[in-house]
Amino acid sequence: MRKETIFTLKNLYRDDMNLYGYHFGKGEKSACIVGACRGNEVQQLYICSQLIRQLKELEERGAIIKGNEIMVIPTVNTASLNVGKRFWPTDDSDINRMYPGDGSGETTKRIAAGIFDAVKEYSYGIQFTSFYIPGNFVPHVRMMDTGFQNPSLANLFGLPYVVVRDAKPFDKATLNYNWQLKNTSAFSIYTSGTDQIDEPSARMAVASVLRFLTRMGMVRYTSHSGYIATVLHESDLSSVRTDCAGIYRPHVKPGEEVSRGEILADILDPYEGEIISQILAPTEGIVFFSHSQPFVTEGVLYLKLYGGFMNNVPVTMERRADMQYAALERMLINSIMEVQMKLGYEKEVIRFYYPEKALLNILKAGDSDEEIKDALKEFKAYVKDRLGEIKITKSQDRFCFLIPPEGAQYVWEQEEENGFLREFIEIIEKPGVQLEDIKNVFSRYSDGKYICVSCDGEECDFILYFQDPSRDSYRYFIKFHDNHGTYHRFLSEDVKDMGF
Numbered sequence: 210m211r212k213e214t215i216f217t218l219k220n221l222y223r224d225d226m227n228l229y230g231y232h233f234g235k236g237e238k239s240a241c242i243v244g245a246c247r248g249n250e251v252q253q254l255y256i257c258s259q260l261i262r263q264l265k266e267l268e269e270r271g272a273i274i275k276g277n278e279i280m281v282i283p284t285v286n287t288a289s290l291n292v293g294k295r296f297w298p299t300d301d302s303d304i305n306r307m308y309p310g311d312g313s314g315e316t317t318k319r320i321a322a323g324i325f326d327a328v329k330e331y332s333y334g335i336q337f338t339s340f341y342i343p344g345n346f347v348p349h350v351r352m353m354d355t356g357f358q359n360p361s362l363a364n365l366f367g368l369p370y371v372v373v374r375d376a377k378p379f380d381k382a383t384l385n386y387n388w389q390l391k392n393t394s395a396f397s398i399y400t401s402g403t404d405q406i407d408e409p410s411a412r413m414a415v416a417s418v419l420r421f422l423t424r425m426g427m428v429r430y431t432s433h434s435g436y437i438a439t440v441l442h443e444s445d446l447s448s449v450r451t452d453c454a455g456i457y458r459p460h461v462k463p464g465e466e467v468s469r470g471e472i473l474a475d476i477l478d479p480y481e482g483e484i485i486s487q488i489l490a491p492t493e494g495i496v497f498f499s500h501s502q503p504f505v506t507e508g509v510l511y512l513k514l515y516g517g518f519m520n521n522v523p524v525t526m527e528r529r530a531d532m533q534y535a536a537l538e539r540m541l542i543n544s545i546m547e548v549q550m551k552l553g554y555e556k557e558v559i560r561f562y563y564p565e566k567a568l569l570n571i572l573k574a575g576d577s578d579e580e581i582k583d584a585l586k587e588f589k590a591y592v593k594d595r596l597g598e599i600k601i602t603k604s605q606d607r608f609c610f611l612i613p614p615e616g617a618q619y620v621w622e623q624e625e626e627n628g629f630l631r632e633f634i635e636i637i638e639k640p641g642v643q644l645e646d647i648k649n650v651f652s653r654y655s656d657g658k659y660i661c662v663s664c665d666g667e668e669c670d671f672i673l674y675f676q677d678p679s680r681d682s683y684r685y686f687i688k689f690h691d692n693h694g695t696y697h698r699f700l701s702e703d704v705k706d707m708g709f
Contacts, residue, residue, distance in 0.1 A: 233267075335398060343501050357394075
């Protein structure tokens with residue numbers, strides 16, 4: 210690790226303000242991670258500190274891949290952090306509205322210019338930032354629609370959601386926007402918490418960055434594969450506002466599902482404690498953002514819900530591709546990894562067969578042959594850069610996916626190993642395996658949070674799966690024979706179609 214002063218702001222009456230960059234590895238400027246830009250972004254500073262600690266350990270183990278340089282800037286605004294003020298202490302200006310900066314301009318523009326000079330040549334830029342309203346998000350990656358954005362790359366973080374939003378005039382002065390103008394692939398990551406540390410989402414954020422760096426060939430880091438991200442446009446989010454002022458008492462948290470008409474929050478009279486208003490869910494969906502301050506005024510935005518068509522915004526072909534094609538690609542990659550764990554790696558053709566119903570559950574492309582044909586043609590183009598020129602044929606009611614050798618090579622070299630699946634396969638292939646042996650593997654990878662149910666069928670004695678699908682979303686069907694066990698695994702929608 211190399212610590213460098215990337216910008217110094219001279220101060221007449223106090224110590225100079227030094228901003229530091231922490232460098233890992235040597236070579237091309239591959240990735241830059243920027244943390245707290247505002248004085249209340251404690252969570253963002255904390256996440257970067259944990260990234261620095263992890264990257265330092267990886268570098269000491271030789272896990273930074275040769276030819277790559279990674280830089281982390283934990284904060285660009287120590288002055289505001291020191292006094293606990295969100296914006297610049299003397300003029301209340303926002304550094305993240307000053308890019309690309311001006312070296313001879315006002316203070317925050319000089320800071321922005323110094324930072325941008327240090328970060329503008331990196332291939333990938335990641336910024337931990339916060340929302341203008343105090344509150345908590347479902348962890349997600351956010352991108353501006355500048356014409357340079359790449360949602361497919363954002364999927365590689367393995368966070369639950371990727372949000373694309375239209376750029377507004379003031380966005381042209383943000384770091385993310387100016388990064389993209391310099392041909393840097395830029396991503397903003399939002400987590401739960403801003404002025405307080407939220408440890409679970411901080412760990413998720415650190416893992417997501419290390420997962421991205423691994424998949425882009427910069428570091429070697431082993432973790433679970435994360436989520437298959439849902440890609441959505443900001444217009445898909447429905448804003449819920451208060452209808453009066455008072456004390457805000459929420460009933461739901463980010464990530465929770467709500468039904469139409471469900472009580473989302475109470476507004477209390479601040480003097481008498483009576484409920485003066487109850488806010489009801491206008492539609493079913495998932496709580497994407499929740500206001501975190503105890504006092505609200507009338508008309509304030511305090512919740513954002515995601516529910517697909519709630520705003521009468523149709524899902525475009527492009528967004529369907531990002532959502533459904535990413536899910537199908539992940540299924541293929543998981544299948545390739547499973548084969549390679551069982552048989553070892555060979556740079557050769559691999560074939561997989563999927564029932565038509567299972568494929569339609571993922572693609573959601575319609576039932577007609579023409580719609581399915583068009584969707585598969587688009588999918589082949591979608592994965593070509595990673596899995597190569599795959600071939601898809603149909604025989605009766607099932608599809609054959611032929612993965613070329615370069616696809617097998619990509620998965621072997623770029624995808625981190627699934628430790629759970631490796632251990633599960635080793636256990637179930639052992640002679641004399643017992644149910645408790647398998648349950649112990651599930652328990653170790655979930656802190657005991659898994660489901661095991663009996664199954665009365667010719668091909669299944671038990672079904673096991675994780676309560677948290679981000680660890681592994683499959684249902685494992687286990688069958689015990691005289692001296693050994695066998696398994697099949699299916700996605701949850703396929704299991705429902707099978708009548709379970």
